[in-house]
Amino acid sequence: MKYASPILVFVDVQEKLNNVIHDKDKLIPRLEKLLKGLALLNVPVLWLEQYPKGLGTTVESLKEILSADGYSPIVKNTFSAWGSTEFQEKLKESGADHILLAGMESHICVFQTARDLLLENYDVDVIVDCVSSRTKENKDLGIDRMIGYGAGTTGLESLLFELLETADHPAFKDISRLIK
Template sequence: MAKLGRLSTKDAVLFLCDMQEKFRPNIFQFTNIVNNASRLLQASRILGITPILTEQYPKGLGPTVPELGAGNLTAHAKTSFTMITEEVEKELQALGNPTQVILCGIEAHACIACTTFDLIEKGIEVHIVADAVSSRSQTDRLFALSRLKQSGAYLTTTEAVLLQLVQDAKHPNFKEIQKLLAHPSPDTGLLAFFSAL
């Protein structure tokens, strides 16, 4: 039977990849990408899903942008193009080795791609939130999403993740999640991806 990729709060961790100040002027749809990632982070807190935050060479690229709302998280500094550093590996082990990662951030063709490959090689399901990842170039972003789908990652959206995690309007936290869905996600240019398929 084919794997469905059904998300579960007990099996998932949220990865927030490198949403830093120096990237702000150069990343396609940066503001909307961070806004969607922020909603995912808020939902993770409501639903008890652990978030893991990285920063790429923070000395040169600056800190995580404040609007993500991750000020209380400890950022794992890195120079590699994967989030799977020794520190992050230890954190995953301490969490009991979650089987699903919800992945958002930048850049799609670099750190998102390398992280996805590493996770899939470890047998971990990767759910890439397509409207919460980007690159400097829309071409790199769209081809990265296509490539990662070929490699076995699940492509999804912010709203789909939030609804799949609660699965029922009777969920005890549904009303809090519903507030995060009050406004639809902004268009982040993904229609071009689907018209190219």
């Protein structure tokens, strides 16, 4: 699959959620690689935070990467990002037609965002090793429900190499080093 005009929708990877998330010790390093890899490939990011007063802000290492790339969070109170007018406006301004999803929790905010984007006729791929929930069962449930609505699936390494397309790409060596 070719990604004509992709954008990452980075959903709610916040401190208080992270404290209880399934497999967080693997998830956060993967998300760091994802953000760094997409930056090398000039793929833009829409960064979301769900009610930061209650859930805290984005995990510090990820916040540093996103801030360094010039992004700031879109604060939302709806579970689906589509419920945020600011999100809708920024997504439309981006011109993106293919949504890549990563974040927390796969069965709530990630799922509802995917569902609504699919209903709005966006192409959506969930990066399955870059989403999680408090339990593995809920992570899997969220992924299954997204697939049921028509989302595609990919993994971190698959995605980065699919975006590269060739070892001749100027970012190939940097991406290769990043995933090792």
